[in-house]
Structures are given as C-alpha cells and as structure tokens.
Amino acid sequence: MIDAGSAHIMRKASKILQNERIDAVAITHIHEDHTGLAWWLQKEKHVPIYIHKNSLQEASDKSDIPLYRRLVWGNRKGFSALPIPKYFQTNHYTFDVIEAPGHHKDHVVLHEKNMGWLFTGDLFVSSRQRVAFKDENICDTIHTLKKMLAKDFDTIFCSHSGMQKNGKEKFQF
Numbered sequence: 735m736i737d738a739g740s741a742h743i744m745r746k747a748s749k750i751l752q753n754e755r756i757d758a759v760a761i762t763h764i765h766e767d768h769t770g771l772a773w774w775l776q777k778e779k780h781v782p783i784y785i786h787k788n789s790l791q792e793a794s795d796k797s798d799i800p801l802y803r804r805l806v807w808g809n810r811k812g813f814s815a816l817p818i819p820k821y822f823q824t825n826h827y828t829f830d831v832i833e834a835p836g837h838h839k840d841h842v843v844l845h846e847k848n849m850g851w852l853f854t855g856d857l858f859v860s861s862r863q864r865v866a867f868k869d870e871n872i873c874d875t876i877h878t879l880k881k882m883l884a885k886d887f888d889t890i891f892c893s894h895s896g897m898q899k900n901g902k903e904k905f906q907f
C-alpha cells in the first residue's frame with residue numbers, strides 16, 4: 735500500500751482495508767493526509783510502515799497541525815515506522831524509491847519503471863499549483879520534476895487527483 739490516507743476517512747477506509755491483503759505500507763511523506771491510518775494499519779494489519787528516515791521521530795508522535803488542517807484531514811496518531819528502503823520488490827513489480835524534495839523536504843516517490851508508473855505523493859497535483867504550504871520549497875520541486883523527467887514513466891498516481899495518463903507530458907508544463 736502506498737500512503738495511508740487521513741484520519742477522517744477512518745470509518746470508510748477501515749471497512750475496505752480490513753479485507754485487503756496488505757504486506758507493507760510505503761509512505762511518501764509525513765503529512766497527516768498520507769499518514770492518518772498508519773497507526774490503524776500497524777495495529778490491525780500488523781504490517782511494517784516505511785517512511786523517510788528523517789521523519790521517523792515525527793511519525794512516532796501524534797501530529798501537531800493547525801486548526802484548519804485538523805478540520806480538513808484530522809490529527810493522526812503516532813506510529814512506529816521503519817526507514818524506507820531504496821526499493822520494494824513484490825511478486826510482480828519493483829518500485830524504486832526516489833528522493834523527491836519540494837512539497838516536503840523528506841518526500842519520496844515510487845517508480846515502477848517496467849510499467850511506466852510513478853506514485854507521486856504530493857510532488858505534482860496539477861500543472862498549475864494554486865496553493866502551497868509556507869515551508870514548501872518551489873525551487874526543490876522544480877529540480878525534482880526535472881530529475882523525474884529523465885526517468886521512464888507515463889502514468890502518474892497522484893494522492894489527490896488520482897491516476898493520470900501522460901504524466902510526463904504534464905510535468906513539462
């Protein structure tokens with residue numbers, strides 16, 4: 735599983751996830767809308783949760799976020815995470831984990847080069863970004879997008895806008 739949703743989708747998501755086979759959870763970055771169910775997955779599914787090594791400490795604590803984010807996504811509980819490895823191997827796929835700072839300094843993306851898939855987290859939500867956190871680094875985002883253009887991919891899986899074909903083309907705008 736890549737990313738773990740927000741605390742506010744707990745009731746619906748847990749009903750779906752309880753019947754799914756999940757072997758591990760890879761998290762693109764620490765924000766509460768990507769980590770909200772991590773504690774539940776750990777408790778109920780007994781799976782390892784992986785996140786960037788610089789976010790391990792923050793993950794272990796309950797999130798401390800402004801009111802508007804608590805209202806939109808909800809606070810998340812702390813969870814015990816492991817440092818994300820350089821790649822994940824499943825029965826059918828290999829996902830390379832690539833550092834992708836910008837939206838968050840410790841953000842990663844997962845690249846399945848044989849399938850041309852890129853799981854982008856919050857690296858790229860749309861061609862014309864309208865909002866940003868005050869600690870986002872737009873120069874890093876541009877640098878990361880340029881770095882990713884050198885990779886083979888076509889389909890992007892965005893945590894907010896879903897699956898998009900021609901993802902590489904969209905990165906170039």
Ligand SMILES: [Zn+2]
Nearest residue numbers: 763765837856
């Ligand atoms: Zn984010």
